[in-house]
Amino acid sequence: MHVYLFQRFITAFLTLFGMSVVIFILLRLVPGNIVDILFSSAGFVNPAAKQEIAHELGLDQSIPVQYGRWLRDIARGDLGKSYRYDIPAWQVIKPRIPVTVELAFFALLIAVILGVPVGVLSAVRQDTATDYLLRTLSLAGLSMPSFWLGMVIILFLVSWFGWIPSMTYVSPFEDFKAHVLQFLFPALAVGYRSSALIMRITRSSMLDVLREDYIRTAWAKGQREWIVVFGHALRNAMLPVVTVIGIEFAFMIGGLVVTETVFNLPGVARYLVDAILWRDYPVVQNLVMFIAIVVVVANLTVDILYGWLDPRIRYGVR
Amino acid sequence: MNRPSWRLWVCALLAVFPVSVANSAETPKPGGILNATLLEAPPSFSIHDETTISAVWPAMPCYNNLVLFDPLKKQESLDTIIPELAEKWASQDGGKSLVFFLRKDVRWHDGQPFTSKDVKHTFDTIRETPDITSKLRVNPRKLWYENVESIEAPDAQTVIFRLKRPQPSLLLMLASGYSPIYPAHVPVAELRPKCLGTGPFKLKEYRQGELIEMVKNPDYFVKGRPYLDGIRYTIIKDRGTRYSALQAGRQDIAFIWEVAKTISETTKHAVPQLVLVETSTNVNDHIIVNFRRPMFKDPRIWKAINLAVDRKGYIQAGRQGAAIIGGILLPRPYGVWGLPEEEQRKLPGFGDPVKQKAEAKKLLAEAGYGPSNPLKFAVSTRAIPTYVDIASYVIDQLKQVGIEATLEQVETGVWHPKMSRGEFEVALNLTGIGPDDPDANFYENFRCGSIRNYPDYCNPEVDSLIEKESQTLDQKKRLALVREIDKRLQLEGARLMLGWSKEYVLMWPYVKNLVPHQSIYNYGRMQEVWLNK
Numbered sequence: 001m002h003v004y005l006f007q008r009f010i011t012a013f014l015t016l017f018g019m020s021v022v023i024f025i026l027l028r029l030v031p032g033n034i035v036d037i038l039f040s041s042a043g044f045v046n047p048a049a050k051q052e053i054a055h056e057l058g059l060d061q062s063i064p065v066q067y068g069r070w071l072r073d074i075a076r077g078d079l080g081k082s083y084r085y086d087i088p089a090w091q092v093i094k095p096r097i098p099v100t101v102e103l104a105f106f107a108l109l110i111a112v113i114l115g116v117p118v119g120v121l122s123a124v125r126q127d128t129a130t131d132y133l134l135r136t137l138s139l140a141g142l143s144m145p146s147f148w149l150g151m152v153i154i155l156f157l158v159s160w161f162g163w164i165p166s167m168t169y170v171s172p173f174e175d176f177k178a179h180v181l182q183f184l185f186p187a188l189a190v191g192y193r194s195s196a197l198i199m200r201i202t203r204s205s206m207l208d209v210l211r212e213d214y215i216r217t218a219w220a221k222g223q224r225e226w227i228v229v230f231g232h233a234l235r236n237a238m239l240p241v242v243t244v245i246g247i248e249f250a251f252m253i254g255g256l257v258v259t260e261t262v263f264n265l266p267g268v269a270r271y272l273v274d275a276i277l278w279r280d281y282p283v284v285q286n287l288v289m290f291i292a293i294v295v296v297v298a299n300l301t302v303d304i305l306y307g308w309l310d311p312r313i314r315y316g317v318r
Numbered sequence: 319m320n321r322p323s324w325r326l327w328v329c330a331l332l333a334v335f336p337v338s339v340a341n342s343a344e345t346p347k348p349g350g351i352l353n354a355t356l357l358e359a360p361p362s363f364s365i366h367d368e369t370t371i372s373a374v375w376p377a378m379p380c381y382n383n384l385v386l387f388d389p390l391k392k393q394e395s396l397d398t399i400i401p402e403l404a405e406k407w408a409s410q411d412g413g414k415s416l417v418f419f420l421r422k423d424v425r426w427h428d429g430q431p432f433t434s435k436d437v438k439h440t441f442d443t444i445r446e447t448p449d450i451t452s453k454l455r456v457n458p459r460k461l462w463y464e465n466v467e468s469i470e471a472p473d474a475q476t477v478i479f480r481l482k483r484p485q486p487s488l489l490l491m492l493a494s495g496y497s498p499i500y501p502a503h504v505p506v507a508e509l510r511p512k513c514l515g516t517g518p519f520k521l522k523e524y525r526q527g528e529l530i531e532m533v534k535n536p537d538y539f540v541k542g543r544p545y546l547d548g549i550r551y552t553i554i555k556d557r558g559t560r561y562s563a564l565q566a567g568r569q570d571i572a573f574i575w576e577v578a579k580t581i582s583e584t585t586k587h588a589v590p591q592l593v594l595v596e597t598s599t600n601v602n603d604h605i606i607v608n609f610r611r612p613m614f615k616d617p618r619i620w621k622a623i624n625l626a627v628d629r630k631g632y633i634q635a636g637r638q639g640a641a642i643i644g645g646i647l648l649p650r651p652y653g654v655w656g657l658p659e660e661e662q663r664k665l666p667g668f669g670d671p672v673k674q675k676a677e678a679k680k681l682l683a684e685a686g687y688g689p690s691n692p693l694k695f696a697v698s699t700r701a702i703p704t705y706v707d708i709a710s711y712v713i714d715q716l717k718q719v720g721i722e723a724t725l726e727q728v729e730t731g732v733w734h735p736k737m738s739r740g741e742f743e744v745a746l747n748l749t750g751i752g753p754d755d756p757d758a759n760f761y762e763n764f765r766c767g768s769i770r771n772y773p774d775y776c777n778p779e780v781d782s783l784i785e786k787e788s789q790t791l792d793q794k795k796r797l798a799l800v801r802e803i804d805k806r807l808q809l810e811g812a813r814l815m816l817g818w819s820k821e822y823v824l825m826w827p828y829v830k831n832l833v834p835h836q837s838i839y840n841y842g843r844m845q846e847v848w849l850n851k
Contacts, residue, residue, distance in 0.1 A: 044769035092527075
């Protein structure tokens with residue numbers, strides 16, 4: 001297990017290093033930098049002033065030097081200065097991370113609460129009216145983009161109740177009810193789509209497991225349905241479901257851009273788009289690295305969970 | 319005895335009631351927080367560094383000017399300028415000196431006293447005089463003060479602007495939202511992430527990209543102002559969400575530069591009690607031909623382009639009805655200086671579209687282009703929906719006269735650098751003018767070598783006329799000169815004007831004294847705004 005974990009940590013480190021190079025180079029391949037944008041919005045170009053600002057921001061140095069400086073700063077715990085806001089990048093990023101993580105967590109919670117039981121029910125009642133209904137609902141969830149669903153929810157709330165959640169972040173310590181309402185609707189929009197995916201994976205995995213000999217034995221022994229389904233079948237059917245949940249969480253962290261925009265939540269994903277448009281390199285680089293870290297950690301966690309869910313899996317043993 | 323019928327009582331009440339309501343409605347009530355909307359985070363709070371309404375709108379309440387356009391009058395002109403930090407002013411030496419007498423009772427938000435040194439510091443910084451201690455990052459309006467020879471501060475309450483020649487427009491530019499006074503004791507760079515002014519509101523909190531919160535300045539020099547306790551500018555990026563928030567009452571006023579006729583009207587239809595104000599943006603739409611390119615040396619080519627585009631169709635298709643036709647300067651009823659409609663309609667491009675298209679084809683044929691040898695070029699524009707919509711309409715119009723134009727969408731970040739370098743053939747562009755003023759427009763866009771003279775148009779005769787109008791003190795004579803220049807610029811293809819966009823400002827009826835002007839940049843002070851809740 002320890003050898004396996006060590007190998008995985010090394011792989012994760014190398015992945016992140018590769019990501020840092022890709023992020024850094026891709027960002028600089030996009031035409032224009034913050035200095036161009038500053039002058040672009042002003043409608044004119046002053047070459048001397050441009051040169052001065054580029055020098056001040058270190059953008060006149062070679063790409064390897066800029067890259068080396070970024071890594072050095074990260075190692076020191078310094079995320080640099082946001083070119084756009086003229087304040088430390090960490091000050092801009094810090095309040096956004098909990099918002100996105102909380103939204104992703106809520107959405108995933110809704111997805112699991114809806115997706116797993118519905119998937120189990122659909123498998124147990126295979127090819128019945130219930131199964132068809134649940135599969136139709138899940139297909140609808142997969143077909144509707146979450147941002148579209150978000151817009152529909154907003155319009156529904158405005159049209160029917162003349163109300164929408166707060167447009168600025170409400171801390172749970174300030175107003176718990178408003179905080180929950182602020183996250184509930186976007187989490188529903190995102191969670192419904194993910195629940196459809198989880199439901200389908202749960203259903204197909206359960207169908208496989210329910211045909212196993214040991215399940216037939218359990219039925220033959222006259223065990224109760226809920227013990228057979230939840231005690232024996234579901235635990236063994238969970239492996240692919242856990243994988244999907246892990247991937248969905250990682251995907252959500254970077255993929256909530258439009259949902260955060262529609263519900264005006266000040267999260268990482270929405271801000272990342274802004275930062276890219278402004279070529280705010282320090283913020284973009286560090287935010288993308290943050291998302292990469294989440295993806296790597298989520299994958300690692302899923303791998304470790306395998307061993308707990310299925311004791312037959314023994315890491316590092318051949 | 320006959321008792322008066324109940325109908326009579328009702329009539330009497332109805333007669334009295336509106337009067338009493340109207341009277342009470344006119345008495346400002348102090349207190350309350352105005353929930354205003356922004357569509358993006360301001361690039362900074364330093365107005366002198368910026369050129370976008372997203373910066374001016376939330377930063378204006380923090381500052382004061384020497385003078386300001388009266389926020390309660392919707393049309394800005396020399397006659398609507400009111401004192402702010404200057405109690406009064408006088409023109410001396412035949413218009414070559416402008417003297418401002420400053421208020422004594424003004425303090426900066428950090429408690430320091432305001433003096434003439436602050437005024438001198440502000441405008442010397444913009445003019446980039448050799449003795450300045452800190453520089454602006456981007457200095458987009460240096461040109462406005464090109465005619466200022468020196469600024470003197472003989473005592474703490476007097477400032478003298480010495481001019482190279484008389485310039486009546488200077489006062490208009492000083493009255494713009496783009497001309498706040500900065501504190502001399504704070505480095506300019508520190509005013510980018512925060513604001514420190516003398517204005518009616520102080521910055522309380524800025525959550526980057528989310529919220530700007532202002533609170534009433536209790537030491538404000540105008541007693542009894544501001545009426546509001548504070549302002550919350552919420553940044554809402556999605557247009558649908560912005561209007562939903564307004565409809566749901568989360569916001570009191572929409573953003574003032576949406577240029578969204580249809581959605582505004584739909585929202586008004588859904589919530590009839592909302593107030594919809596139709597006004598101007600002081601932003602014009604135009605086609606630019608690059609005179610550096612050999613093909614446009616032949617005037618028949620750009621004249622044909624100008625004649626090909628149906629302006630009525632541009633308003634309907636390109637702007638969905640949210641524009642008016644006009645020339646170089648904003649026309650009436652919104653503007654002061656623009657050509658009257660009957661004169662504008664006589665100019666090429668604004669006549670009968672069928673006849674004009676026939677004429678365009680004839681010009682192209684004379685220049686050697688026809689169905690077997692069509693004229694081809696790219697129309698560049700910014701990759702922003704409004705720009706692309708209008709450019710697509712223009713391309714369609716050009717096709718109707720046999721020009722094969724293609725659309726080139728340019729990312730915003732590289733748009734102006736590309737334009738400044740002249741790397742385009744034909745472009746579709748939008749230009750916003752700070753104050754509705756000839757100098758602010760002509761000097762930036764049309765003089766030989768001007769910073770935003772993208773087509774590289776140059777006519778020394780027109781330059782002389784611009785110099786002449788700029789120093790003409792008689793308003794009637796100046797207006798005549800301005801109109802002559804406007805016509806010449808259009809006839810010479812300096813910009814192929816399409817029209818001026820209109821704005822539709824939505825707000826709840828309890829928002830009082832927020833009067834949209836013809837220019838979006840000049841009425842954000844919020845000193846007079848109050849809530850009738």
